[in-house]
Amino acid sequence: MKRSKGEIEKFDSQFDMLYEDSKVQRYKLVQSTQTDEIMKNTTEICRMITAKHVSEIDVSSCKDKKKPCIKKMSVVQRHYLAVADNDNKAVRIIDTRTGKVTSEISLDCDSVWSVTNVKSDQIVVSLTSFEPDFQHNFLTLTVSASGAISKGNVITTRRLIYDLVAIAQHLYVLHNNDIKVLDMHGNILKTIICDYTSFPSIAVSPDKKTIYLTDYDKSSVQGMTLEGKVIATYKDKDLKRPWGMTVDNEGFVYVRSDGGIYQLTKNCTMIQVLTEDTYGTAITYSGADNRLYVGDDRKVKVYELQ
Template identity: 90%
Template sequence: MSVVQRHYLAVADDNNKTVKIIDTRTGRVTSEISLDCDSVWSVTNVKGDQIVVSLTSFEPDFQHNLLTLTVSASGAISKGHVITTRRLTYDVVAIAQHLYVLHNNDIKVLDMHGNILKTIICDYTSFPSIAVSPDKKTIYLTDYDNSSVQGMTLEDKVTATYKGKDLKRPRGITVDNEGFVYVRSDGGIYQLTKNCTMIQVLTRMAPP
């Protein structure tokens, strides 16, 4: 999910291969758009009315694309242009009109035309996810296989790491306006400081 136009949530619906726009004031879907793909991975806000969604299509050849979408003030959604990434995109966030595209072993920094500006190496093997701090200076990454979370600068310097037996297989992350980090894992939803130290467990998952 991603906030767009202040009052709307853009939701990537993989089961139905759509992006839905939900009005947070009423809880109703104002519009949705069907996408010609096999998987819808993630969605991020680029600016006030623009979002980007990552897609994968299996036929005729594997294709991995980013699609820009525009959401109007009334909550209507329309298609923009396509950016081809050529590799599976697990997650994507926008920082100052640049797209930080997370693959399984690196982050590609793209401009809005798809030109590669930078490559950040980060060796993650499965289900990684990415978030960014409110000041746009720190990237947070989950590492599913090593059950850890890392914070790093935009210049790829690791500044903080959280790893403990209580955090199991993290596979979702976000940051609030105050800089607190929230991580979804098999053990529950964890709240961390901006320096990746544990604050509390907000919810615990029941064992299987």
């Protein structure tokens, strides 16, 4: 006992220290006033997004000389779909409520490559002619409330056009490695240098502050400012040969890849593969009915976003 006395005193001291250190500090989580204010105005924190295939629209016409080949589409007058049929050199207006062609116009060219909405009743299509001189033109078309289509003015350019989108009455036109910003008379206002290799497509965010580009060969998607500064990039081994892109009212980006549609955030991060069995290149979003319209040869597949 005498020999153990020193050890016992040491253990007693250590037990005293452990007792002091083992006292539990208690906490209570109290919601801040800032969170209270946020929650008062919040009706949704998160949700599941799906794409339900609801119908198909046949864009064929009795005037067709070939099987239709849908290159691009754009929504006009809220409930109409402007479809660029490259093989028949025509633009058709389809009423999305009935699935019927309301009007069409045949164009004197060799290729109808792209179409974009400029304002509620106006679209612009890009045309290519090989003879007598290799020439690329833009043609404005007006669509009435009843779905009737009529020609407007022609804007001439000499450079190959991959795709175009309209922002605040300006045309952002994709060429080889750059974007030309044109006014509605064809005057060049600005040039934006881009780093892409082939067959890009372009789309714009709902706030008109971000443009998105696909790169077919690099299998990537880029987001950039209107000045050309790259702010986001998405690249994935499964995102194969992206061609065709659209953006919904909330800023979600939908990209056509081989056999599927990828849904990305506005910052180009992956959300999900929305569909896995959808082919074709043309894709556009309609805010009037919250639907995706996807061109697949002569048919347009309709997906309702839920």
